[in-house]
Amino acid sequence: MTPSDTDAAANDLLAFIDASPTPYHAVRESIRRLTAQGYRALDEREPWDLKPGDKVYVTRGDTSIAAFHLGTVPVDRAGFRLVGAHTDSPNLRLKPNAHVQRSGFHQLGVEVYGGVLFSTWMDRDLSLAGRVVTAKDGRLTHHLVDFRRPLLRIPNLAIHLNRTVNTDGLKLNAQDHLVPVLALERSGAVDLKAMLTAELARGGTQVEPGDILGFDLCLYDLQPSTRSGAFGEFLHAPRLDNLASSHAGLSSLLAMSGPREATCGVVLYDHEECGSVSAQGAASPFLKDLLERITLAHSDGRRDALHRAIRHSFMVSADMAHALHPNYASMHEPKHAPVLGGGPVIKSNVNQSYATDGETWAWFALCCREVGVTPQNFITRTDLGCGSTIGPISAGELGIRTVDVGNPMMSMHSIRELAAAADVAAMISVLRNFFVR
Numbered sequence: 181m182t183p184s185d186t187d188a189a190a191n192d193l194l195a196f197i198d199a200s201p202t203p204y205h206a207v208r209e210s211i212r213r214l215t216a217q218g219y220r221a222l223d224e225r226e227p228w229d230l231k232p233g234d235k236v237y238v239t240r241g242d243t244s245i246a247a248f249h250l251g252t253v254p255v256d257r258a259g260f261r262l263v264g265a266h267t268d269s270p271n272l273r274l275k276p277n278a279h280v281q282r283s284g285f286h287q288l289g290v291e292v293y294g295g296v297l298f299s300t301w302m303d304r305d306l307s308l309a310g311r312v313v314t315a316k317d318g319r320l321t322h323h324l325v326d327f328r329r330p331l332l333r334i335p336n337l338a339i340h341l342n343r344t345v346n347t348d349g350l351k352l353n354a355q356d357h358l359v360p361v362l363a364l365e366r367s368g369a370v371d372l373k374a375m376l377t378a379e380l381a382r383g384g385t386q387v388e389p390g391d392i393l394g395f396d397l398c399l400y401d402l403q404p405s406t407r408s409g410a411f412g413e414f415l416h417a418p419r420l421d422n423l424a425s426s427h428a429g430l431s432s433l434l435a436m437s438g439p440r441e442a443t444c445g446v447v448l449y450d451h452e453e454c455g456s457v458s459a460q461g462a463a464s465p466f467l468k469d470l471l472e473r474i475t476l477a478h479s480d481g482r483r484d485a486l487h488r489a490i491r492h493s494f495m496v497s498a499d500m501a502h503a504l505h506p507n508y509a510s511m512h513e514p515k516h517a518p519v520l521g522g523g524p525v526i527k528s529n530v531n532q533s534y535a536t537d538g539e540t541w542a543w544f545a546l547c548c549r550e551v552g553v554t555p556q557n558f559i560t561r562t563d564l565g566c567g568s569t570i571g572p573i574s575a576g577e578l579g580i581r582t583v584d585v586g587n588p589m590m591s592m593h594s595i596r597e598l599a600a601a602a603d604v605a606a607m608i609s610v611l612r613n614f615f616v617r
Contacts, residue, residue, distance in 0.1 A: 189431070189608055190415060190601035194405035196427045197417050201309040201400040203243035203267040203450050204324050206423060210245050210430055210448065211237065217434050219247055224469070230477040233439055238470055242311060242322060243267055243450035244460035246470055247433060253441040256479040259492025260471065261444045261615050262580070263429035264462070264570050265499065266452035269419040270294030270593045272301060272358060274308070274397040279372055286363040286370040288332065290399065294453030298352040300595040301399075306332040306360060310397035312376055314387045323387070325379050330402060332360035360399065401595050413521060413601055420589055420597040422452065424604070425498035428587070432611035442492075443474065444615040452499070452570055462570035468577060494543065495582045496614060497535060497571030498607075500599070501525035501558050503588030511561065518556040518588040521600035524548060524607050525556045527569075527584040535571035540583035547614045553606050556588065 200206035211221075219235040222228055230236070230250060237247040244267065251258050272290040280287040292298075309326035334357075339345060352358060363370055373389035380387055405417035429446040436444065447470075451461035460466055472486055479485035504517040518525045526541055527534045548555045560566040575582040587607050589599040 186602055186605045187412075189605035190407070192431070193424060193427045193604050194407075194415065194417055197405050197419055197423050200267075200419065200423055201307070201326060202311075202398045204311045204396070205309060205326065206267040206426065206448070207239055207243055207245045208324060210247075210426070211239070213430060213434060214247050228473055228477055230474065232478070240464075240466050241450060241458075241460035244448060244466060246445060246447040246467065247430070248443055248445040248470075248474060249433065249436060249440070250474070250478055251441050251443040252439045254479045254485075255443050255471075255475050255489040255492075256482070256485040257488075257492065258442040259489050259494070260580075261442050262467075262493065262495040263432065263446045263611055263614070264449065264467075264495060264497050264574055265425035265429050265446075266422045266449045266462075266570060267426055268294070268450050268453050269421060269423070270296040270453050271595075272296065272360075272399040273310075274395070274399075279370060280359060281365060282359075284365050285361050286365060287359045288362050288372070290358060290360065292354050292358070293398075295593050297591075297594045298354070298358060299350050300591075301358065302334050302336045302350075304333065304595060305330040305402045306334070306399045307402050308332065308397055309400060311395065312380065312387075312392055312397075313394040314391040315393050316387075316391055320393070323380055323385050325376060325383075325397075327379055328402075332362055332399060334358055334360045403596065407601060415599045415601055415604075416596060417599075418596055420599050421500040421592050422498075422586075424500060424587060424589070424599060425607075428604070428607045428611055429496075429498055431608045432615060435608070435612045436615055440616060442615075443478065449570055456570060456573050462573040463577070465577075467574060471578070490578060490580050493580050494540075494614075495571075495574060495578075495580050496544065496611065497569050497574065497582055497584045498611070499527075499569040499571075499584065499586045500589045500592065501527055501556075501586035502592060503590050503599075505590055511564075513559050513561045516557050516559045518558050520588050520590070520598075521602045522556050522588065523553050523603060524585050524610055525558045525588055527558045527586060529559060529566045531566070532572050533566040533568040534584035535569075535575040535582035536584045540581050543581075544583045544585055544610075544614070547617065548610050550617065551609045551613045553610055555585075555610075 275289040456462040571584040
């Protein structure tokens, strides 16, 4: 990989993140990239007509997407090569009855989604984006909305009123202290639905406030993603966990050229950060449903075709990994502390918080070796609990061989995270090799 390749991949990741303030927008941006490369949409409600070489994608719930490049050999003989990641990140989301008036302020009540690092959301220029659902003539319609301007702020308490904050730590109560301010009461009345209809109108969608019957709205930091460091080696961005892995899987699939025997695919799930139990999460039948339908259309038609396809298949669960933190080096397991810029990380846990075993570890290490990349290894300290990923969930649902990997990063679950530019192209190179080898 040349320096220009590294820079191009890193900069493209930052563009992908900035276009994806919510899982809804991440799916929309994924669709834009897929259609530009000749992929066509399939509807789960309709029959499918598939043939070798087809490039297709399917969405579910507006926040999960799977894309497949069908191979030249039936899947019951060549299997699937799959990369899984997730579109969601920890954040703050509006409550249904969000408007709050308190102490002279208009505020918006929020729920905590996933494992949010509370302190990082303080004193930020926050905006609002997501999905609005309207009803017209008895039919529901979904609209994406993004205010794209400073709208909200969660102000810190001055140190004069919290003298021990630097010694005892900042202690925040999610119900009381994470409520963002929207406006002053003296400035006028606030109507959230009217604000949403006005913002939709700016994008060319005309609805009335009374048409809005539901919404899924997320707060996000307006500061653009950027490069930093003396040599431009760092990436500062929100939602690196796990849009960086979604971008890597999608980019590697789109980089494929020419026919391949195996059917290659990427599945980007929602709801990983809150357990994956939903209609479109990794614990749902989403992927299994798709593999069954593809197998029916692209195999010998026998009842055991999917079972045979699975035995020929392999999955990479891609989710970001904890890099060695120079100020907290003791928090890492010795000899298993990945470094930024050191390449893809193979994640292991004997209690199956990660799906990696010796065979799948070796498979991914071979994919790395063949493109000149040296992988790193991560396990959590023995005296600390281990987080998990979609890997064990998908492996348990499908019985498919799975390895858990990810690029190293710091500040995981912060509103603004840190990774290395060099790792972006390296992961894409390995995943592309995984698809084509």
